[in-house]
Amino acid sequence: MRYLESIVEENQQITDDIFVLCVTFAGGDVKPGQFYMLKSWDTELTLMRPISVFQVEDGYLWFMYRTVGAGTRRMSELKNGDRIRLLGPCGNGYPCEELKGRVALVGGGVGIPPLCHTAEVLHRNGLTVDAYLGFRDELFAVGDIELWCTDMFISTEHGEEGYKGFVTDLLKPERYDAVLTCGPEVMMRKVAAMCADANVTCYCSLEHRMACGIGACLGCSIRTKNGMKRVCKDGPVFRSTDLMW
Numbered sequence: 001m002r003y004l005e006s007i008v009e010e011n012q013q014i015t016d017d018i019f020v021l022c023v024t025f026a027g028g029d030v031k032p033g034q035f036y037m038l039k040s041w042d043t044e045l046t047l048m049r050p051i052s053v054f055q056v057e058d059g060y061l062w063f064m065y066r067t068v069g070a071g072t073r074r075m076s077e078l079k080n081g082d083r084i085r086l087l088g089p090c091g092n093g094y095p096c097e098e099l100k101g102r103v104a105l106v107g108g109g110v111g112i113p114p115l116c117h118t119a120e121v122l123h124r125n126g127l128t129v130d131a132y133l134g135f136r137d138e139l140f141a142v143g144d145i146e147l148w149c150t151d152m153f154i155s156t157e158h159g160e161e162g163y164k165g166f167v168t169d170l171l172k173p174e175r176y177d178a179v180l181t182c183g184p185e186v187m188m189r190k191v192a193a194m195c196a197d198a199n200v201t202c203y204c205s206l207e208h209r210m211a212c213g214i215g216a217c218l219g220c221s222i223r224t225k226n227g228m229k230r231v232c233k234d235g236p237v238f239r240s241t242d243l244m245w
């Protein structure tokens, strides 16, 4: 993990509130599910913001983010050629090297972007990957993820695209050797419970408010069955059976 000064290559709005940011990257190993702390301001906002890696390419890192508050709004104003500071890669990421066979990726909202890099790595490792993606309304990242997947299952709350309802209604965990999930806690709890019933290994990527992002401030600590853990350093990915929801 290190500090990087990068240059914005592209910062494109793809829906009402979703942006894709591409920055220059000198290279290094980035595991699926890892994230960077980002900061593109010097003034009143002190803390960096955690955003997961969406895609990694030769010389570039991609992030996909939703504008929700002051930091992500400032990010959305970045133009090509602007400078941005990054700290990372942070966190443990999914244990892709331990997985085999057929894997389901279950994402909801901005939990979907990190599953893109995950799908690519699992596919390149020779695994069969299916994606279950749940959206509020507008779709995003689907074309990027389906490149690496055998079957895609899409749901939206209003049913204008795909199945109307929750993506967990579509999931059949017993078809898989492992299920990896990222998104709203209520969705991940349901996925974890379904996997427990089907006796299938499940990994959840947690979201938590973060200050330092490097394990120093303890601000993101959670209670687990193995004691207190820092989401930013010991996670964000946890085995579902270790979590105390």
Ligand SMILES: Cc1cc2nc3c(=O)[nH]c(=O)nc-3n(C[C@H](O)[C@H](O)[C@H](O)COP(=O)(O)OP(=O)(O)OC[C@H]3O[C@@H](n4cnc5c(N)ncnc54)[C@H](O)[C@@H]3O)c2cc1C
Pocket (backbone or CB within 6 Å): 035, 047, 048, 049, 050, 051, 052, 053, 064, 065, 066, 067, 068, 069, 070, 071, 072, 073, 110, 113, 114, 206, 207, 208, 209, 210, 211, 236
């Ligand atoms: C490991 C991890 C990976 C993430 N990956 C993505 C991603 O790929 N795409 C994406 O759109 N969002 C992602 N998020 C959520 C994103 O970090 C927040 O939406 C963002 O920090 C909000 O900042 P803000 O200044 O716009 O909002 P504000 O609400 O103004 O933020 C105030 C403070 O709270 C923190 N904060 C607010 N909401 C969250 C949140 N949901 N999670 C963590 N910290 C929060 C901010 O970092 C900041 O320190 C991720 C969060 C975590 C923990």
Ligand code: FES
Pocket (backbone or CB within 6 Å): 209, 210, 211, 212, 213, 214, 215, 216, 217, 218, 219, 220, 221, 230, 231, 232, 233
């Ligand atoms: S945010 Fe500081 S320890 Fe996790």
